[in-house]
Amino acid sequence: MDPTSVGSLANFINTQFHKLDILVNNAGVSGMIVDAEDFTSLNLGYLAEDFTGSNLKNIEIVGAKTDMVKQVVKHTYETDEICLRTNYYGTKQVTQALIPLLLQSHSPRIVNLSSSFGKLKFLSNERAKEEFLEDAREGLLEKKGWPVSLSAYVVSKAALNAYTRILANKLPKISINAVSPGFVKTDMSFNGGEFTVEEGARGPVILALAPDGGPSGLSFYQMELSTF
Numbered sequence: 001m002d003p004t005s006v007g008s009l010a011n012f013i014n015t016q017f018h019k020l021d022i023l024v025n026n027a028g029v030s031g032m033i034v035d036a037e038d039f040t041s042l043n044l045g046y047l048a049e050d051f052t053g054s055n056l057k058n059i060e061i062v063g064a065k066t067d068m069v070k071q072v073v074k075h076t077y078e079t080d081e082i083c084l085r086t087n088y089y090g091t092k093q094v095t096q097a098l099i100p101l102l103l104q105s106h107s108p109r110i111v112n113l114s115s116s117f118g119k120l121k122f123l124s125n126e127r128a129k130e131e132f133l134e135d136a137r138e139g140l141l142e143k144k145g146w147p148v149s150l151s152a153y154v155v156s157k158a159a160l161n162a163y164t165r166i167l168a169n170k171l172p173k174i175s176i177n178a179v180s181p182g183f184v185k186t187d188m189s190f191n192g193g194e195f196t197v198e199e200g201a202r203g204p205v206i207l208a209l210a211p212d213g214g215p216s217g218l219s220f221y222q223m224e225l226s227t228f
């Protein structure tokens with residue numbers, strides 16, 4: 001994220017409105033280099049359903065498809081870095097710049113668009129994000145036991161989930177939650193997702209408009225409470 005652009009957004013909101021009621025951190029990238037046709041032919045609707053569902057029942061099936069995914073999904077150090085910068089560091093930077101304005105609101109809300117790929121089940125190490133980039137630079141991801149497909153995405157969303165919890169704890173006045181929209185038909189999924197954009201947006205919108213005293217520091221899969 002460009003700090004000048006973040007700063008001018010904060011200045012603009014301050015000048016025009018003096019406060020911010022709702023911040024939805026939606027911007028994100030997959031960190032993958034993918035051939036759209038190969039990706040679609042993998043029948044990832046099935047994979048994503050297994051992988052992003054709230055109870056992750058069929059994780060073994062995902063394991064079995066890992067090699068297929070690895071064949072069509074490539075990544076480099078640069079794409080890994082952009083993914084972490086956008087999904088975690090960028091979100092944090094924008095949020096930090098806007099917190100003073102959110103604190104001026106009577107009912108402030110932050111909604112972080114996360115993913116079930118970021119579950120701690122896949123990654124539990126708090127120092128993971130720095131170590132991940134170091135290992136990616138050295139080409140040691142597989143050897144060091146990082147998730148073999150979508151690794152930057154997994155790390156970035158796990159870090160975003162951790163940030164959601166830490167911030168909610170620090171700022172009880174703001175309702176701050178993470179939500180996975182499900183596997184949605186967007187550019188990111190090459191329009192191959194399971195849900196329409198409207199269906200995917202439902203969870204984030206409900207959290208953004210939740211009444212006072214609602215949830216904070218929690219993780220949702222669409223409209224259901226989920227686990228980190």
Ligand SMILES: NC(=O)c1ccc[n+]([C@@H]2O[C@H](COP(=O)([O-])OP(=O)(O)OC[C@H]3O[C@@H](n4cnc5c(N)ncnc54)[C@H](OP(=O)(O)O)[C@@H]3O)[C@@H](O)[C@H]2O)c1
Pocket residue numbers: 001025026027028029086090113114115116180181182183184185186187188189193
């Ligand atoms: N689609 C899914 O199945 C799915 C599943 C789970 C979670 N999510 C999450 O949902 C969110 C939205 O994803 P999507 O599916 O709508 O993806 P998308 O269609 O690829 O859209 C991503 C959006 O993020 C913006 N963006 C990317 N990098 C940015 C940057 N550095 N600064 C500002 N904006 C940036 C893009 O802007 P430009 O168009 O200008 O590049 C685009 O508007 C993401 O956080 C994603 O991780 C999606």
